[in-house]
Structure formats: C-alpha cells, structure tokens
Amino acid sequence: MLGKVKTKFKNAxxxxxxxxxxxxxxxxxxxxxxxASLILSVVPDANKCF
Structure with a gap:
C-alpha cells in the first residue's frame, strides 16, 4: 500500500x-x-497509539 501511495503522489x-x-x-x-481514520480498529492496543 505504501508503494501505491508513493507512486500516486510522486510529485508531491x-x-x-x-x-x-x-x-x-x-x-x-x-x-x-x-x-487518523480507522487506525484504532486495526491495532492490537489502541492506547499505545496515543
């Protein structure tokens, strides 16, 4: 996914x-x-994200 976004925004x-x-x-x-959108629903421990 990171590769796709780097390609899409290569001139940004x-x-x-x-x-x-x-x-x-x-x-x-x-x-x-x-x-952040939807990140807390996919990590094992949401509190560590903060």
Missing part, C-alpha cells in the same frame, strides 16, 4: 514514513494536527 512534497503505529518516534510538538 509529502514525506511518507513506515513504522510500527504502536511505537512511533517523533520530536516533541512536531505536529499541529494529526488525522
């Missing part, structure tokens, strides 16, 4: 990352907003 300035959704590592206060 979006940076696509692949990582474990229950163990994501980002700098503090890096994002202003986060939008």
């Amino acid at each position: 300035t979006i940076k696509f990352l692949e990582m474990d959704e229950q163990n994501m590592v980002f700098e503090e206060e890096l994002f202003d907003y986060v939008v």
Whole structure:
C-alpha cells in the first residue's frame, strides 16, 4: 500500500514514513494536527497509539 501511495503522489512534497503505529518516534510538538481514520480498529492496543 505504501508503494501505491508513493507512486500516486510522486510529485508531491509529502514525506511518507513506515513504522510500527504502536511505537512511533517523533520530536516533541512536531505536529499541529494529526488525522487518523480507522487506525484504532486495526491495532492490537489502541492506547499505545496515543
């Protein structure tokens, strides 16, 4: 799926990352907003996503 989206948006300035959704590592206060759709229904422990 990541390969498909990279192909579809190959000319965009979006940076696509692949990582474990229950163990994501980002700098503090890096994002202003986060939008996630249906992610909590497919992970083993939804609390770890937050």
